[in-house]
Amino acid sequence: MSQGYSVAILGATGAVGRRMIKQLAQSTIPVKSLKLLASSRSAGTELAFKGQKLVVEETTPESFAGVDLVLSSAGGAVSKRFLPEAVKRGAVCVDNTSAFRMDPEVPLVVPEVNPDALAHHHGIIANPNCSTIQMMVALEPIRKAFGLKQIIVSTYQAASGAGQSALNELYQEAQDYLDGKEMHAAILPTKGEAKHYPLAFNLLPQIDVLEDSGYSHEEWKMIHETKKIMLGDMNAKDIKVTATCVRVPVPIAHGESVYFTVEDQTATVEDLWKVLQKAPGVVLEDDIKHQVYPQPINAVGKRETFVGRVRPDYENPGAFNMWVVSDNLLKGAAWNTVQIAEYLVDRDLL
């Protein structure tokens, strides 16, 4: 397709959608035409792509006629409704919602980890959850080199993971707090929940809904997406995973305290550093003598995953702690989606 591809971005006006436009503009994908789609509420908004102003259109099934590639980040219900319509019309969809992630027919892909899964797609490819992606980028090179037995992760997740409105809420709460006023929460921890709590100057140990298992849906996603991405099966037993997900008053970029156990008990921190230094998508920031370690404030706007504070658990051979930070809106969402699309184009899988 020498003139390039006809692309549509579904959910173009959201925090992730806007970043998808920018990541697409900076990608290697030849774009013939770009259609920006959203709900009727956002239709009419003007957004720029490579210096050109585009008007956002209301999404209908017919919006996808003639479209080759759909990048979607408009929420699970919207994806469920429209992506099958897009596939019916011949498009390949990369979906940043949780709608299809656990469908055994749908590849769940982090390009640094399991790009080969793309070969078997049936029109829809799922982008994993933001907190899962950055952990996969950091752990996959370690798994390849030393084997991986167990993961225990505690997350420090940014407000923007719950959307632009949650981010605005954090800023408003912070200003109210500093002004000595009462804070008003209407969105976090999760839209649609019965109760809302302020995040500014606080911590919320709930991301997404809390399930009967005692785990939040976000924690469930980290466990089962990890298994599907690394082992090809959401219920695989070869790597044990548990997670605690906490929302913190940070606008963008998630932190993760990752404890993991490798099969090769002779592995040292130096061995891990060597592997991480060469790992795709990883920047090793681990020089404690000079206080160098990953911080959200430094990761914003970057595509890479930053890894530091790598230390052995001195009482458990083969066990380590590390600290992982990445921009949840880029590698955790918009960039990983566009990166998958680049792979599809490169491998002629569109």
Add this chain to the structure above:
Amino acid sequence: MSQGYSVAILGATGAVGRRMIKQLAQSTIPVKSLKLLASSRSAGTELAFKGQKLVVEETTPESFAGVDLVLSSAGGAVSKRFLPEAVKRGAVCVDNTSAFRMDPEVPLVVPEVNPDALAHHHGIIANPNCSTIQMMVALEPIRKAFGLKQIIVSTYQAASGAGQSALNELYQEAQDYLDGKEMHAAILPTKGEAKHYPLAFNLLPQIDVLEDSGYSHEEWKMIHETKKIMLGDMNAKDIKVTATCVRVPVPIAHGESVYFTVEDQTATVEDLWKVLQKAPGVVLEDDIKHQVYPQPINAVGKRETFVGRVRPDYENPGAFNMWVVSDNLLKGAAWNTVQIAEYLVDRDLL
């Protein structure tokens, strides 16, 4: 001593010192006289105790003449210099700094956990690190009931743990950030370090200095204080402990994601709840159906340790996750110190 005790508070003008004055006023300790001590810089400050105004005096060795009980929170160097002088003059000192914690002759006490260690004091009793104390309050009842094999903790620590000036820095940074100005850090992550980083809207995976082992001193403290408090020996092997300590943009009250393994593999979440409901100093806040879980904003000003989000690691029998929050300036510092003093008075150990 029917008329009560002569008490001195060393470091009276700090964030913890001010809270010690209030906790002492609310305690069962009969106070005959109270002396407020600080550096020459803070001498002359007026502070209230039970409605009475007291003038802060500059600390000298002679300040401790006639004093029965010293509560100290003026920094390790000050404690090392003055507490031996106070002991020489007949006082018993409860010290909230790290100066004497690892001295095998000095009891390191959380009253809910190891009050019997107080019987063997030689004039100085150490108050553990804030992040250790709240974890001990939550884990000791579990250890007693089910045995404890391993602890893997990730902390979410409040700015006030680094003192009032760090808290002021957080607020100033937050306002500057919201105003679109550059943030200026001069204190955090740790006074005296070469580099300082903003905490507002950020995460700092460094608390206290970073050691050659790869661990921060705060992480080292959590590991070795846990062993000394629970097992009586800072290098005990019976419980394995590892920690990752992260400063978060919260003013007061630390959060902790605690993963632990018990010996009794038949233990269920319901069993843990039963034990935690009856545990001294613990408030169980764990009703996920109604979104009830511990939050820093709710723990401020309370003496208790709040525990929630208790869940099994479904892939590891006997392993659990839980979320622990407590006011780092009260149970983590001022209240635990005064509580130790109450025990000393009750057991006639002054």
